[in-house]
Amino acid sequence: MAGPGRRGPKRSEEARVAILEAAARRVMTDGYDHLTMEGVATEAKVGKQTIYRWWPSRSALVADCLAERLLLPELFVPDDSGDLHADVTRWLDNIVGFLNAPGNAGLLHSLVVAAAENPDVAAILNDRLGLWEMLDERFTQAVTAGQLPPTTPVPELGDALIGAIVLRGLRNGDLGPTFTQGLVQLLLPPRET
Amino acid sequence: MAGPGRRGPKRSEEARVAILEAAARRVMTDGYDHLTMEGVATEAKVGKQTIYRWWPSRSALVADCLAERLLLPELFVPDDSGDLHADVTRWLDNIVGFLNAPGNAGLLHSLVVAAAENPDVAAILNDRLGLWEMLDERFTQAVTAGQLPPTTPVPELGDALIGAIVLRGLRNGDLGPTFTQGLVQLLLPPRET
Amino acid sequence: MAGPGRRGPKRSEEARVAILEAAARRVMTDGYDHLTMEGVATEAKVGKQTIYRWWPSRSALVADCLAERLLLPELFVPDDSGDLHADVTRWLDNIVGFLNAPGNAGLLHSLVVAAAENPDVAAILNDRLGLWEMLDERFTQAVTAGQLPPTTPVPELGDALIGAIVLRGLRNGDLGPTFTQGLVQLLLPPRET
Amino acid sequence: MAGPGRRGPKRSEEARVAILEAAARRVMTDGYDHLTMEGVATEAKVGKQTIYRWWPSRSALVADCLAERLLLPELFVPDDSGDLHADVTRWLDNIVGFLNAPGNAGLLHSLVVAAAENPDVAAILNDRLGLWEMLDERFTQAVTAGQLPPTTPVPELGDALIGAIVLRGLRNGDLGPTFTQGLVQLLLPPRET
DNA sequence: AAATAAACGAGACGGTACGTCAGGTCTTAGA
DNA sequence: TCTAAGACCTGACGTACCGTCTCGTTTATTT
Incomplete structure (x- = not known):
């Protein structure tokens, strides 16, 4: 998306994180089916377009939350103790x-x-x-x-x-x-x- | 809901079936998440209120479709052949x-x-x-x-x-x-x- | 739009008037170019769809305000005194x-x-x-x-x-x-x- | 373009003309009410800021188009033939x-x-x-x-x-x-x- | 029979959220 | 230091459905 010799401002890390955290918070509190883009935008203090610029849908948002370990922080690695x-x-x-x-x-x-x-x-x-x-x-x-x-x-x-x-x-x-x-x-x- | 000495017309079996069949059809073709009450009402040629009168939500509708074997017609009973x-x-x-x-x-x-x-x-x-x-x-x-x-x-x-x-x-x-x-x-x- | 033997609820005169009056008020105070459908809906305490159901655009709204003499209440009839x-x-x-x-x-x-x-x-x-x-x-x-x-x-x-x-x-x-x-x-x- | 002894580039005449011509073209084809700053910027291959740096609004843009005779090329000077x-x-x-x-x-x-x-x-x-x-x-x-x-x-x-x-x-x-x-x-x- | 009441189709209503467009500001990299 | 690009927040757009609420019609019971 952002070529190497691109002009213009870089993607705002601040906004990115705020959006993901707001989305994760909403999913945890209200559940996925009550997650709304507008709610996330409001809670993250971000324009809706900034969400849609980077994520095509609320499920993509949740996918990213998962990838960033905001929803399932633990890794659940099984031990290998021999037993x-x-x-x-x-x-x-x-x-x-x-x-x-x-x-x-x-x-x-x-x-x-x-x-x-x-x-x-x-x-x-x-x-x-x-x-x-x-x-x-x-x-x-x-x-x-x-x-x-x-x-x-x-x-x-x-x-x-x-x-x-x-x-x-x-x-x-x-x-x-x-x-x-x-x-x-x-x-x-x-x-x- | 319908007392014994009730006045007025009985629940229309025609409408009931049309609604369930329309709902089942929609779920099969478009998936549960694209199922809408208005869509069902239109497809079943039924007023929205007639749906809401008998089912509180679209998931209840799907539950009834299931109960009527409109979505999973088969029973999947395991045999007992001894093997x-x-x-x-x-x-x-x-x-x-x-x-x-x-x-x-x-x-x-x-x-x-x-x-x-x-x-x-x-x-x-x-x-x-x-x-x-x-x-x-x-x-x-x-x-x-x-x-x-x-x-x-x-x-x-x-x-x-x-x-x-x-x-x-x-x-x-x-x-x-x-x-x-x-x-x-x-x-x-x-x-x- | 509404046939003579139509079933269903009649158009709400209350809403119609509230919308027109809100629109007229907004035009008078802020000018036509600051007139927004959302603003009218909010001020008239009406859903946006109720406006769009009856008027296709904000200019149509203004046209109706004119027709109802909400913007130009006077008629400006020239006298005919002979002079x-x-x-x-x-x-x-x-x-x-x-x-x-x-x-x-x-x-x-x-x-x-x-x-x-x-x-x-x-x-x-x-x-x-x-x-x-x-x-x-x-x-x-x-x-x-x-x-x-x-x-x-x-x-x-x-x-x-x-x-x-x-x-x-x-x-x-x-x-x-x-x-x-x-x-x-x-x-x-x-x-x- | 840049005069001798001047630091930094002068205002780009190229950009200025491209903007005005794009604006004039848009007004002629789509009308003033469909004129958008973004549309002009895109058509003129210019950054939005370059427009806003020199014109405060789209109407100012149109005013300048007029002043440069891009919209009304003719002058409509009345003759004075005596008749x-x-x-x-x-x-x-x-x-x-x-x-x-x-x-x-x-x-x-x-x-x-x-x-x-x-x-x-x-x-x-x-x-x-x-x-x-x-x-x-x-x-x-x-x-x-x-x-x-x-x-x-x-x-x-x-x-x-x-x-x-x-x-x-x-x-x-x-x-x-x-x-x-x-x-x-x-x-x-x-x-x- | 007449009165009554419920179920029906239709659809208007106040709302919420959608996904898009544009506004005007700000930031970055290149010339 | 001006430019092209474009990210940002904001706010309005017009649409889709939500669930509720009338309407007027159609039955089916009571009285």
């Missing part, structure tokens, strides 16, 4: 703990809606957030280490894990220890003791 | 086949959005559609029959199965045989040969 | 007095702009206001009565009279007795005494 | 011919609007264009020569003449020979035969 059960359990507890935190009640709903409405958001959630990537890595490592059978369908394992969480979350179902332990027991081979 | 692998594989192929069908491209997205925005829709998808219920039943039966270990966390198994499908669908990812076979292999114990 | 000089002088003084009145400073400018931008406004000023028509009538009568030569080009006489006033007004020039007397002397044959 | 009727008739025909020329349809409207909205434009039209001045001169000469009575209110005569034209033009009325002849007959004393 797969423990690592996955801890990872699950982290995520579930985050989703159960007071302010994050509607966040999952918002992100799912945003992702369903805009492939870019889905892509960001996929790639930039790295949930799948990190799980794949950890599970591939587990296969190498013999903690998982070599025939394990790693991608499906990730989908099943995250999918179960999302589904439960959408239904406002139980996201407690019963759930996480059930998942671990279901998806990981019995711990050899 | 769990085969039954689950067939069930998965049915669902995936439906989702991959030409007209149903955006349907999953629409339903997820509707469910995320309105708990009633989520409840309908849960209860009335009976996906979880039927899976639970089949898996419980499998536990009884010794096809699954008695410790199997049945609810989580259902969530993992459906969750993986939904997640893949949302990302427009591969919903082919590799995926379904991977899921079966992952979630069911190895077939005893 | 043409006196009658025309009185008519001129009326008009000039109106234009010179405190609140009406920018009105002429506004109306000229509105008329130049929208033929409908021009037509209203022509026909409904009846300036030309009344002058034509008076002058035709004068021709009949022998107060004007039979060859008098009556339409041009009206244009010259009104045109001179408009031109002076636009330039914020002198609109005093010198001007009116000059016009009378110029355009009417010398008084026979 | 007042002929001279005025010729002058009227010139003006009317210009206004009736194909490309000049909306020009009168545009100029009237610009003049009504901005006194500077009105002043330019008054002074620089010299319509009134030249008419005054010619009529004063006519008075001296005895072609007009000594009591003729010369300024009002000019206003009546030009005002009639403007009014007719605004109403898109007839600007043909009937009109011009009528005006001459009305405003000038009968030709002495």
